[in-house]
Amino acid sequence: MFKENNIGFKNIQVVMTDKAVHENAVLCEMLPQARPLLCQWHVITWLKKQAARYVGAGKADVKSLLSILVYAKSTEE
Structure with a gap:
């Protein structure tokens, strides 16, 4: 749903998350071009x-x- 509503998702370079490891795994899979950072x-x-x-x-x-x-x-x- 996010990708359909945000046509510029391929331009996302950085994603910041809290300490939830499961979120990081999903984000890395869905946005492989983005660098994951912890809060x-x-x-x-x-x-x-x-x-x-x-x-x-x-x-x-x-x-x-x-x-x-x-x-x-x-x-x-």
């Missing part, structure tokens, strides 16, 4: 939860480093 908030929230589970005393440092990684504008940063 930044969901990524940061997940990383912070993971850091809290596995890191004791250095938890604040790890969370800070994870935020720096997420907000980096290039691979060099």
Whole structure:
């Protein structure tokens, strides 16, 4: 239905989703030309939860480093 109502769907280059993996699989199948991206908030929230589970005393440092990684504008940063 989306394709029929949006004739420019082939021009879609980026698709942003939340953390739902099943959505990503469907979008990749239906829009193979589009680059899938995860919502930044969901990524940061997940990383912070993971850091809290596995890191004791250095938890604040790890969370800070994870935020720096997420907000980096290039691979060099």
